Amino acid sequence: xxxxxEYRINFIVDALIQPCITTVVEIVLWMAIFRGAGTDMIGxxxxxxxxxxxxWATFVARISTSWLYEFRMIEEVEQGTINSLLVRPLSFYxxxxxxxxxxxxxxxxxxxxxxxxxxxxxDLPVHLDRxxxxxxxxxxxxxxxxxxxxxISTFAFYLNKVNYFTSTKNxxxxxxxxxxxxxxxxxxAWRDFVLSLPFVSGVYLxxxxxxxxxxxxxxxQGFQTVTLGLIIVNVMGYLLWAQGLKKYSGTGx
Amino acid sequence: xxxxxxxxxxxTETKKxxxxxxxLFKASFISDLEFRFNFATRIITDIFWYLAQVVTFExxxxxxxxxxxxxxxQTRVFLGVLFIIxxxxxxxxxxxxxxxxxxxxxxxxxxxxMKPVNSQFMVSFQRVATASLGNLIIALMxxxxxxxxxxxxxxxxxxxxxxxxxxGFSTLYVVRFCFSVVSLIFVRGENIQFIWFQLYKLGMRxxxxxxxxxxxxxxxxxxxxxxxxxxxxxxxxxxxxxxFLWAFASVPIFIWFxxxxxxxxxxxxxxxxx
Numbered sequence: 129x130x131x132x133x134e135y136r137i138n139f140i141v142d143a144l145i146q147p148c149i150t151t152v153v154e155i156v157l158w159m160a161i162f163r164g165a166g167t168d169m170i171g172x173x174x175x176x177x178x179x180x181x182x183x184w185a186t187f188v189a190r191i192s193t194s195w196l197y198e199f200r201m202i203e204e205v206e207q208g209t210i211n212s213l214l215v216r217p218l219s220f221y222x223x224x225x226x227x228x229x230x231x232x233x234x235x236x237x238x239x240x241x242x243x244x245x246x247x248x249x250x251d252l253p254v255h256l257d258r259x260x261x262x263x264x265x266x267x268x269x270x271x272x273x274x275x276x277x278x279x280i281s282t283f284a285f286y287l288n289k290v291n292y293f294t295s296t297k298n299x300x301x302x303x304x305x306x307x308x309x310x311x312x313x314x315x316x317a318w319r320d321f322v323l324s325l326p327f328v329s330g331v332y333l334x335x336x337x338x339x340x341x342x343x344x345x346x347x348x349q350g351f352q353t354v355t356l357g358l359i360i361v362n363v364m365g366y367l368l369w370a371q372g373l374k375k376y377s378g379t380g381x
Numbered sequence: 382x383x384x385x386x387x388x389x390x391x392x393t394e395t396k397k398x399x400x401x402x403x404x405l406f407k408a409s410f411i412s413d414l415e416f417r418f419n420f421a422t423r424i425i426t427d428i429f430w431y432l433a434q435v436v437t438f439e440x441x442x443x444x445x446x447x448x449x450x451x452x453x454x455q456t457r458v459f460l461g462v463l464f465i466i467x468x469x470x471x472x473x474x475x476x477x478x479x480x481x482x483x484x485x486x487x488x489x490x491x492x493x494x495m496k497p498v499n500s501q502f503m504v505s506f507q508r509v510a511t512a513s514l515g516n517l518i519i520a521l522m523x524x525x526x527x528x529x530x531x532x533x534x535x536x537x538x539x540x541x542x543x544x545x546x547x548x549g550f551s552t553l554y555v556v557r558f559c560f561s562v563v564s565l566i567f568v569r570g571e572n573i574q575f576i577w578f579q580l581y582k583l584g585m586r587x588x589x590x591x592x593x594x595x596x597x598x599x600x601x602x603x604x605x606x607x608x609x610x611x612x613x614x615x616x617x618x619x620x621x622x623x624x625f626l627w628a629f630a631s632v633p634i635f636i637w638f639x640x641x642x643x644x645x646x647x648x649x650x651x652x653x654x655x
Contacts, residue, residue, distance in 0.1 A: 141573055141575065141576055142575065146575055149576065149579040149580065150579050152595075153583055156591055156592065160449055160589075160590030161441055164446070164447035164449065164450075164590075165444065167445075171444055195575075287418065288419070289416065289422065292425075293422070296422070299430050299432075300429055302433050308436075309437060309440055313441070313443070313444060314440055
């Protein structure tokens with residue numbers, strides 16, 4: 129937490145400026161969509177439901193996406209500088225998990241007021257009493273996010289320029305989490321498929337539940353799919369890491 | 382007497398930079414061939430980006446006939462313009478400007494500053510991502526498809542499109558460059574780079590969706606609206622001469638500004654390797 133506060137400009141940008149800009153962009157887009165549609169309702173929900181979704185989705189997506197720490201993990205493996213971490217009592221996985229969770233915690237606390245204030249100001253339909261349980265799912269999903277980062281960083285034992293995997297994965301998640309638009313707007317066959325994946329726990333399920341788009345029954349399925357995702361990703365990550373360490377030669381750092 | 386000398390020196394400088402760019406392209410291509418797998422991964426990454434943009438609008442248009450003042454066919458053309466300019470950006474600039482802060486941190490910038498060429502040119506174009514030329518082909522294919530869907534395509538408007546795409550590319554360069562070189566002042570400013578991506582998002586949507594005050598901002602002070610919206614307007618809407626004039630005039634103004642800003646940031650730079 130202290131190390132995050134060291135770089136204050138970075139922190140202010142991440143915790144305050146970025147969410148404000150993203151909020152404006154998304155809200156303006158949805159307002160334009162409703163203006164163009166010339167209707168009060170799309171897919172059975174009013175404009176306010178979409179504004180509430182856009183507002184909170186952009187906020188939550190920033191928490192449930194990992195760029196910086198994943199790049200750092202890849203860099204460590206790629207450049208052979210994980211020696212110092214290997215001799216610590218904490219594993220590479222745990223070290224970066226603690227770093228990432230600490231950072232997410234601090235930025236969340238500092239920027240949480242933005243969607244709350246904007247939501248109240250615009251009188252959007254948000255069940256603020258559901259915040260604790262949606263943060264529980266988001267927190268749980270973060271373990272999956274980190275496990276995916278760990279898995280991708282293990283590719284660096286075998287390949288170069290693994291950064292592209294991070295970009296590809298995060299771009300795919302852009303769609304699959306529901307950050308770009310609510311999953312229920314997709315054609316039915318696509319929607320059912322995407323809902324069966326764990327990634328919807330990153331944005332759509334928590335925000336759908338928070339804004340009243342989905343019920344508790346659908347929301348709670350997120351814990352099951354994330355658990356399944358965690359098992360699959362961690363088994364793959366463990367195997368690749370163990371194999372990779374055999375090939376690894378440190379730089380003496 | 383002064384004007385011809387200035388023109389001659391501008392021409393000599395341009396010729397020199399162009400031949401240097403050709404040399405850098407060749408060197409980058411040879412280096413890229415060493416890692417052929419990266420060719421594929423890079424193109425696949427960008428295909429996902431294209432898909433995200435296309436799917437977003439295709440899904441939204443399932444529920445509304447118009448966004449801003451364009452229908453789905455017109456929005457596809459807008460996306461085509463965006464993809465072409467983005468492919469040019471990914472080819473010539475992304476590897477240099479996206480990793481600029483890393484170069485500063487590692488002290489690699491000092492080596493570039495010592496070279497006997499224009500330093501702004503060198504930091505902007507040193508590395509050409511030849512793999513991204515594949516993206517340009519994909520973008521052109523999408524654009525052809527999108528134009529084919531338009532019921533009343535006027536050939537003269539294609540001329541305007543071709544002329545305005547370099548304008549959009551130059552604008553993208555200037556804004557991205559200014560965000561990158563801020564790293565000379567804030568050495569560990571990764572998140573400042575993320576602001577760029579948020580602002581770029583404003584340019585990834587047709588400017589007609591914005592409120593008048595926001596549209597004014599994205600066409601002037603933070604000119605991300607000039608990147609794709611203005612070239613797309615050239616082909617989709619009746620000519621807006623004042624806007625086109627501003628788009629052309631803005632290029633030398635913004636490039637001059639970026640050069641001043643570069644020099645200012647350099648004056649604040651403390652070499653990382655010293």
